[in-house]
Amino acid sequence: MSTKTKSADKLLFTSADWDFETLKATYDAIEDIALNELKLDVYPNQVEVITSEQMLDAYSSIGMPLMYHHWSFGKRFVRDDVMYRKGYQGLAYEIVINSNPCISYVMEENTIVMQALVIAHAAFGHNHFFKNNYLFKQWTDADGILDYLQFAKSYIAKCEDRYGFDAVERILDAAHALMDQGVNRYSRPEKPNLAAELKRERERAKYEDETYNDLWRTLPQPDQGDQDMDELKRKMRVEERRA
Template sequence: MQQKDKYKALFCNPNWDYQTLEAADEITSRIGKEYLKLKTYPNQIEIVTSEQMLDAYSLIGLPTSYPHWKFGKDFVMNQHNYTKGRMGLSYEMVINSNPCISYNMENNSTCMMVLVIAHACQGHNAFFANNYMFLDWTSADSIVDYMGFARDYILKCEEEYGWEEVERVLDAAHALMNYGVDKYKKPSKLSPREENERLRKLTSIKRENYNELLRTLPAAANAQDNGGKQQRAKKMLQEPEENILYFIEKNAPALADWKREIVRIVRKVSQYFYPQGATKVMNEGFATFTHYHIINKMYDEGYVNDGFMLEFIKSHSGVLYQPEYNSKYFSGLNPYTLGFNIFMDIKRICEEPTAEDKEWFPALIGKDWLEQLHFVMENFRDDSFILQYLSPKVMRDMKLFSIADEERKKEYEISAIHNERGYRRLREQLSQQYDRSNLIPNIQVTGVDRHATNTLYLTHYIQNERKLESENTKKTLEQIRYLWGFPVALHSKNKLGVNEQSFECA
């Protein structure tokens, strides 16, 4: 009991110190584990200043990264907006690593600190450690070391080949960042030691096989080589390849080895961030759900007083603020709100189902909400999560409606609203809105002209009649042209396989 009073005194003091943080971590961990049954990575909680937070912003939270002007640009932009008061900094930032590193702002009040620790160090952490996207596509154990390897490698290249050339390669690879993921194949795990090992082997094989005499026999050697290459090329494209970076890394005819390596690094990084883009709603929703439950539990158990709760409720509702479509603050759906609402409704359906719920979610009725929560959190990503679990009640509460915007029509049309007729369509459309292919054009490698020009053929599969923005497409093709080393052509094909748009970069 005395112990509890001590904690209460700590949490009710608006000024926090090391002890407060330790206590917050201890209590939230215990409640997370016992009450919500969360399995997490160990936490590494870092207290940072606003400047350091800006640094963290520009590297998307990674403690290190390779040098590139893009990060400098983000930094300059954020810094400017921050000092001008146009942008606030978030209270925390957390990255998917083991141990799970989270950055907490030094000027958070005690209440915010506790909230943030419950949110990031329990909520996000548990999500990283259990969701299949993160488990399959990222290696939390080695990402920090891998970024160290990447930085060192790029620095070495800058030294050896000059920063201009390195920057050129990075720019080109960055343009394809969205095309560095195998959506269906699970990638192998990262390890900086193995990467280094692989590099060393590669050089030693080359060194061993180097033969001055062979070099003087270009014709014969080439002929053989060409044969091999052709065979390989034939093999390499039996099916369209969606991972363009991978294809270039493995098959670009004239790319220097060190450039291939850089492409590989960018590909690995893009792969690391892939799950984050695909689980924004779930991740934030789950973390918000977690902090909401942990802190309420803390209140129930008597660790915090009413004043603390008032501040908490204010911050919590601030996070969940969803401006309506016609508000001047509206900037799309708030992922925190949407995710939190769906998770809360899953709990409600398990506990107090209505007749409607029984019809919509027969599988949830009468189940243990915590078990269901874990199942959902582990096995879905945004689009499937919404498609499966967005309930009519949430749609009604948020008053969702859907607008159809067709290029050829002069008017927008309301295609569905939150009523009996609209629920399913609304849900499907919202799910599509979070589907990656809706945001990122579906472009794949479909061919290489191996006989004459070495031209790389890309195909854009048009969906919903959405075309490519031509200025950007041309620029991006130039970047691919640089990496590939030979002409690149892109054709946009519609459902019938007819070309609608063509771009070429000779």
């Protein structure tokens, strides 16, 4: 068998087209590199292949697999659909949800090369980042995201039955108006300031001077005995060499 044939046998794919068998083989190869070579720490993956219309639908509900009903989702879907059909905007190659399991939506229109790229990028790159980022772990419960979405959807539906559709819609309209105004839960450290650092250094030196007690100088150090013994041994070796 020629070297060229052997190399071809190792290729995961030889054309742009793909089927689920090829996609699975590609995923397995990427997973092996991510886990065994790069030592990434990831949530279990759930990769779903979706159509362009399903991608547009995911756009409308902020990519969440479960969502309550609101008129703004339909409005967003119609807008994105018209823009996409007329060629004014493209669609994402993938969407990833930072939950446990990590859910990745990949477009069926992608070539197999693009599928390999987005699986490596989303299912393992984003996944590893989400799982190990300390801010994500502090503010997000990856295990509970999907359950909470189901709870929220059911809760709003029950509120519509109890209080009426219009009352619930007014609350949701207000919430949607505020949701892009985010709460800053993490204040980034200020840029280093030389004057402020010098001031703090002077304050530390002043505090040390004010709290200094000369009596501490007279206490034996914990390793003083060992130092004295080492010095005695050194002197004895010197005397032996002279003799």
